Amino acid sequence: MPSHQVAGPSPAQGSPALREMEPKDQQLMGLVIALLLSYPQVALRIRPLNAAELEEGATVIAHKVGDQVVVLMDPNEDPEDPLRAHRSRERTFIFDTVFDQQASQEDVYCATIQHLVEGVISGYNATVFAYGPSGAGKTHTMLGMDAEPGIYLQTLTDLFQAIEKTRDNMDYSVSISYLEIYNEVIRDLLNPSSGFLDLREDSKGSIQIAGITEVSTSNAQEIMQLLTRGNRQRTQEPTATNKTSSRSHAVLQVTVHQQSRSTDLAEEARLGRLFMVDLAGSERACQTQNRGKRMKEGAHINRSLLALGNCINALSEKGGSRAQYVNFRDSKLTRLLKDALGGNSRTVMIAHISPASTSFEESRTTLLYAYRAKNIKTRVKRNLLNVSYRIAQYTDVISDLRREIEHLKSKIEKQEKKKSESGVPDVQVTITPHDTEEDSRLQMNKIRAQLIGAFKEQMEMRHSLVELENTNIELHMDMSRHLLTIADWEREKTHHHVPRDKGDPEKDEEPADADGAEGESVEPHEVVLAREEVGLLLAEQRKTSALKAGLEQRLAHAKQKASQMEKLLPEQVTSEDQREVLRLLCRAHELEVENTELQANSLYWKNLLCQKDFVIQRYHQHRLLCEQVIQEQRQLMQDSGIQVPESLDKQYRLYSQEQSEGTLDRLLLLHSVMSGPLRVSPACQSSPTTPAPGSGHSQPLPSVALRPVCAEPQAGDSGRFQDEASPPWALMDMAWPEIVEEKPSSLNMKSLLSKVYPPAGLELGTLWPAGEAGSLALSTQVLKEMALGTKSIALIAASRRSKAQDWEGNKEATLDSRDLKPNTTPDPTLADRSWPHEKLQPHSVEHLVDSQLPPAHLQQSKSPGKSFLPAVPVASKIKPSLSFHTDENTLHVPEVSFTFPSAMWQSSTGPSRPPLLPRDIRGSTESGGPHHSPLPPSNPRKLRDGSAKRPRRPK
Ligand SMILES: Nc1ncnc2c1ncn2[C@@H]1O[C@H](COP(=O)(O)OP(=O)(O)OP(=O)(O)O)[C@@H](O)[C@H]1O
Structure with a gap:
């Protein structure tokens, strides 16, 4: 196993707490931390020169030195030329392992991946990705050829052999999926006819691909046949650098599910996942000479690799993912590899380069990229699955129940089958008179089984609804982001056109667009992509809405079923023991519902915050536009000599x-x-x-x-x-x-x-x-300055408004005086609004400042003009009104209407609570719906009637 050497102190050395420990304890703690924190292993493979490169007369510039060092010579360096002699970009890089032309596929496998196999079987995640420019040998390493099989086959062979060794004690199931990400869409390579697949993040934050084909098998050769077939479906095109260039990222996912054969319920199940990713080649447009479709593919490839690079940069910053925001959302690739890069996964990157002098730039960039990846720090933990409904203190009771449930399950299934065949609705509990104790027991078992079934069904649906809501949020955030990009461009475009309008002959001559289209600038690629994405996202939103509606219907049906049981069960329960058992079941269910409720709640708040950011950004854009308009109008008036x-x-x-x-x-x-x-x-x-x-x-x-x-x-x-x-x-x-x-x-x-x-x-x-953002201490001096700075403006505004008030009072006695007193009596029409921040008492800037200052300062900052300052609600005090979410289609996560007549039954479930998740967030930002604007308009009157009433000039 190769050593994972990383420059700098080990993770265990830095902590002051550790330094105070005994050396022995320090050593132990260091070991534990080292186990938890994992740095990716980064290897480099240099392929042999190919025929085309030899023909071009390329020389070898990448040299392996020892096992870990590579030296990349600058082919442009010329010691004779004084201008170039000191501009050498020769670089030395150190990696965990460096392979040169002589390395076999087996060498690469043994030194990089082999050690991961054991971990995957024990329930850890692992990711291997091949990175490098087009034609550098990524597919060769991953898939290989029949004579020299690559990493895929060697890994799977080892995996199945290791499983075979422990099969006596353990039950394993291994499934694989194989997909490609091409132009930011996901295709199933094992079932290409299934169309584009969706990437979803469940409420626990783990990434899922909806509808992907998972093949269960225990034979490596069988999988290889599938992969070879799948690889033929992969998008490949000839480019200038590679005749069979892969234009997509291919991801092979192997999932190993392991369950002990022992009947001990305390045994956990383990789930290990191994991702093997053959990335599309990084490329430079000028190098590949791609045009049209190829160029668009290239842009997508580069975009996702850039996103990957950004994530790597952010993760490798000092402090890792905790210190810096890591944007995994910029591409499907990074979203899919989120766990692999910044989360719970052991990661190996194999960078590939050509040794040719003609590929110097590509090789240099690849080496820098791979070198950064060495500093990523991930936290690896074993994936232990908890069985639902297993609550420690009830384990014994439930294990008894399980046996009975299993015994009766088949009977119930048969009965249900009969019922559905005979057309009898399934929402019922059959009550039959029971004479003997045995009958009564059987009847009770049946009720229990139905109860558990109904609870499980409901919980599954609730979880799915939370997941769908999560997807909705993601879609909406993506959409907001793209709309901001488009709006930015629209504003930018008008900005460029202004000089022409002014008739500046010099600027008129400047070509606004390369195509010479009259008056129209060519949209940048980013904007074109944003428009395309908006269309796709709308379609996806429609799809998730339809899914959600269907699921909500099914949930309503399940609730109906539970309420029928509510009526029928009390008549069936005879003994105290049986009641106790059912009560425990209800309690377990209640806990699960509460858990889901918490998840949904946190999701809601998270979403609300993200939405707020987008709204602020939109307002900011709008403000910039207004500023531009004002300046240009003013210029126009000056130019035209208007008084x-x-x-x-x-x-x-x-x-x-x-x-x-x-x-x-x-x-x-x-x-x-x-x-x-x-x-x-x-x-x-x-x-x-x-x-x-x-x-x-x-x-x-x-x-x-x-x-x-x-x-x-x-x-x-x-x-x-x-x-x-x-x-x-x-x-x-x-x-x-x-x-x-x-x-x-x-x-x-x-x-x-x-x-x-x-x-x-x-x-x-x-x-x-x-956790202390709320207690941030602003500099007192600066806060005062801020208050005073705005105060002078406020005074001018106050005098202006009072003048306007006089005019209006003289000219129009009918004018509603409310409009001229911005911060006095609240407009009664506001009371109808469901937007809570509009109902808040307005806070002046000084008020905000005062809230940060000690009382002494507070006294000094008072001034008579302060009540005319624009109202700024304190964001931290904003509490969204629940009425906003009380839509009948909203996900009623906390609602469990499972009440039994006796007090004992009632305690098992809570009363209905207000729903938590917003049903349609779009209304808040996109279409001028009810805006939850964190910043109010500077003119308070705008807030009230939407139009800025200006005082008329006296005639
Ligand atoms: N280590 C190696 N030894 C021998 N041949 C190699 C090696 N690496 C790559 N090749 C050959 O180089 C060619 C290009 O390799 P490959 O298709 O694997 O590149 P790639 O990086 O996957 O390119 P792309 O990103 O364009 O798909 C292939 O013909 C392959 O057989």
Whole structure:
């Protein structure tokens, strides 16, 4: 087994607590931690030069040195040339193992994968992926040829041999599935006619592929035949670098389910999963000379590999997944490999390169990519399955029940079959008079079996509904993301057209688009993809809605069945023991329902937070658009020599002042600070993909929230769309063009924080200690500044409004005076709204600040103008109204209407509770439905009637 050497201290060495321990204990603890924390093994394989490369006259530039080192020479280096002599990009990389041209398939297998097989059988997850540029030998390593079979066959052979050795004590079942991800859609390679498959994340966060074919077998040769057949279905096309280039990522999943043959109920079942991934070749558009369809494929491949690279970068940052947000959602590939990369899996990456001088750039990038992967840290734990309904203190009772249930199951099934054949509805409990004790016992067993069946059925449906809701949320979030991308582009487009309108001859001559289409800019690839994805996502949403409706119907039917039992059971129960048994069953069911309820609840909150971020981003986009419109209108008026009325001029000045002070950005920041406590709900913390507070993603500011994981934007970094020659990976930066460009300093999270927090040399991460976001201490001075900064604007606004009030009072006595008193009496029409934040007492900025200050400061910051400040609700105090979710189609997770007449029966289930999950979240962001806007409009009157009433000018 190769050693997994990673530079730097071992995970066990860093902790201060460990340093205080006895050396012996330290050693032990280090061992435990080392077992729990796992770094991926990264190997490199260098293939031989191929005929084409030899023909080109390529030389070998990748040299293996020892077992772990590779040196990549720069072919462009020329010691004679003074300009190049010092620009050598020769690099030395150290990997866990390096294989050169001489290495056989077996060598590669033994040194990398063989040791994983034992773990998979014991219930651990493992992932192997082959990475590298097109034609570097990935498929050769994974699948191989008949004469030299690759890793697939060798792994499966070993797996079955190991299983065979322990078959006497254990029951095993092994199933495999084989799929490809091509252009971001998933196809089943064992059953290609099944169309595109959906990727789903269940409520426990584990990834599932709905409808995938799983083949159960215990013969490696049989599987190889299936794989070879499946591989023929894989999308392959000739490209300039490889005649049989795989244009998709192929994923072979082997699942080993292991159950002890002992009858001891305390024995757990184990589930080990092994992913073997043959990635599509990374490529550079200029190198492959691909056009049209090939280029689109290439873009998809690069996009998913970029997403994979981003995940690797984020995971390999200091502190791993806990310190930095890891966006697994950017591609299907990373979503599928989420567990493998950042979760519960032992991972092996085999990077592949060509040794040829002509492939220097590809080889260099591959080596850098693979090198980063070495620093990923995962936590590996054994997958132990708990049997449902096994609660420790009831184990004995239930084991007795089990035997009886098994005995009666077949009888019940037969009876049910008979009933369905005879057309009698299945929702019934047959009551027959029982004369003997034996009859009574049998009758009781039957009731119990039906009861358990009904509970199980309901629970399964409830879980499926939670999963569906989860899928809905994911779809909706994807959709929001794409819509933001499109909206960004639309705004950007209008921005580009403005100079033309102004008739600037120089700018008129600038070609707006390469195709020369009049007045229309060519949409960047990212936007085209976003539009395509929106269509696909809509279709998927329709599909999940239909599934959900069907499931809800079935759940209603199951509840009906349970309520019939509720009526009939009391008549059947005669002995105290029987009652006790049934009571325990009900209690177990109740606990399961509560558990589901908690899961659904956490899902709901998680979703609400994500939605809030999108809404804020949308508002931010809209604000930028408004700013642009205002500036251009003003310019137009100046250019045309239009006399600006004094009041309007004042407003412009106020506007410019706000612009220069960055007040709105501060408010946005303040909002994000105040909403901190909401973001550290247990639901968020438990999710591996949910970032820690302050990690960037949790902040609603767009530059941080959705920008891909990459280095901090550099000064002068332009976020503008890049020209068409940009490499596909540049697309990720295009998603938020205005953010960097328009407010580089104010919207960068770090710089924002540095404005608000005292610069006491604190690192960003230390400002947001986990779980303490709510108690963040803003710098008193800065908070005061923020309050005063906005106060001056508030004073101007106050005088403006009171003037307007006078005008309106004179001219229109009928005008509703409410509109002119923004923060006084609440509008009674608001009382009808279900949006809770609109019902909150408005909080001025000063109020927010005061809430952070000690009383002494609070006194100083009072001023007469404060009541005219725009109302800013404290996000952390927002509680969504349950009335929003009381839709009859909502998932009624906590509702269990299983009440028996006696007090004992009633205790087994709770009363109906309000439903928890929003049925249609779309309404809140997409279509102008009820917006749960975290930021109110700056003009409170807009909040009330949707239109900004302006005071008319006196004639
Ligand atoms: N180690 C090796 N020894 C001998 N031949 C090899 C080796 N690696 C790759 N080859 C040969 O190189 C060619 C390209 O390899 P392969 O198809 O495995 O590349 P790939 O990385 O999977 O490419 P793509 O990403 O385009 O699918 C094949 O003909 C293969 O047999």
